[in-house]
Amino acid sequence: MKSTAVYALTPRGAQLGKTISDQMKADFFLPSAFAADFDAIPFTGMLRVVKKNFSLYLRHIFIASAGIVVRAISPHLASKYEDPAVVVLDQEGKFCISLISGHLGGANRLAKEVAELTKGIPVITTATDSAGIVSLDMLAKEKKLKMLNPKAVKHVSMALLSDKPVMIFDANNSLGLKNKDNSIKIIWISREEDMRDDLPGVRVTFKAVKNPSPGHLILHPKCLIAGVGCNRGTNEQEILEFIANTFEGKGFSLHSLKCLVSIVNKNDEPGLLSAAKKMDVPVIFLVSDELKTIKPPHESDLVEKHIGVKSVCEAAAMFVSGNKKLLVPKLKTRNVTLAIALEV
Structure with a gap:
């Protein structure tokens, strides 16, 4: 499913809506009476189609009166932290109004995008934008x-x-x-x-x-790199719990975990791959030659004997972070080793 939905109520609005939906690669919704004329998805009532679609799309563009749109979306509003972006414009495309979720939902940006297509005027009413002051919540979103x-x-x-x-x-x-x-x-x-x-x-x-x-x-910020080594067959739960317990013990936020890093020998390790997926972070696998360029605090002849390098978790964290120092030097359980570095 696409991320943007466009709605119109009149044949004149349908012409504009068709242009916008084509340009934005959006799903286009029109009343059943003339939906086929514009290759649009038919609906039989605005309240009904909004109820069905509101939580399914990140962005909604309505070519209709603001009053109709307000009545249609009001039963489905949760909060500005959850609601999708809603933009309303007249059927001539003269005014593109950011109605709901201007900052976090991106409606202000969407109104400007639509206005560029229609040669209209974006109407932004959020206070910081009107005053020309930086919006820290929007800036935070842009910086991830x-x-x-x-x-x-x-x-x-x-x-x-x-x-x-x-x-x-x-x-x-x-x-x-x-x-x-x-x-x-x-x-x-x-x-x-x-x-x-x-x-x-x-x-x-x-x-x-x-x-x-x-x-x-x-x-x-996403700035903490976790180097991970593990024995063959280590289960996902042991890796997850070790990382979570280490972060909690050190006072770090898991929201700042950027990625897991290990040696390429582990690129088919189910527990490691599954743990990264559960934490919603990528896992990066390095080749031996990359790890050998790093001089970590702790080296192991036993690890070198089995894997070909003297360090996995520490060297991996240092290599990807670009930091010569570790926030957390190597820690280990029976099956997992972990080191954490701050990205520079």
Whole structure:
């Protein structure tokens, strides 16, 4: 199924909808009376088709009055953190309105895309966009940072709109705001522990944060590389539990796990492949010559005897991260070895 649905109610709107759906490779829905004329998917009532489709598509474009669309989608709205993007435009394509999920759902961007196609005007009403102020939730999404507590966005945005300073801890400039001429007042924090609870702020961190201040937006970058070695036939559960327990014990967030890395000899290891899939991260396999370029803290003659290299987990984590130091040197269970490095 496609990610975008386009709807129109009139023959005139259908002409515009056909152009938009073709350009965006979207599914196109029209009333049964004239759907066949435009090679569209027929429906017999707006309320009925919206009820069926609302959770199935990430983006909805309606060529209809805003009032009709509001009545159709209102029973299905959950929250701005879950709802799909909804854009409404008139049948001439003059005004393209971002109606629902402007930032996180991408409706603001969608309205601009549609306006480019129709030569119309995108209508964006979110406060930060209207004020020309950076939207931190949108920026976080673009940079692929996981928002731990998205409700904190409103506190940070209100401070920005009120021209008040916002603290930001972002050691690796994951947001890309350092050394830029920003229109917002930023208090740069160099040490995470110096964040003050009495000021709104943003913490970009790979550390697990429990019970954060309501005014602090916690963002987790994908920056931790886990080197993994395992005996043949090691089950998925042992690998998963070892990684999860290690992250918890070290105070790291699993949201910041970027990938697993091992030696190419393990590229058919079911437990390792399944563990990576469960954690929704890729697994990278390195050849021996790549691992041999790394001088890890711990080397093993026994590992070299069986696999041909003196280190798997440490060398793998260091090679892919580009970091000469490990956050977590080799740990092991009976069947699994693990090392963790911070990507540079």
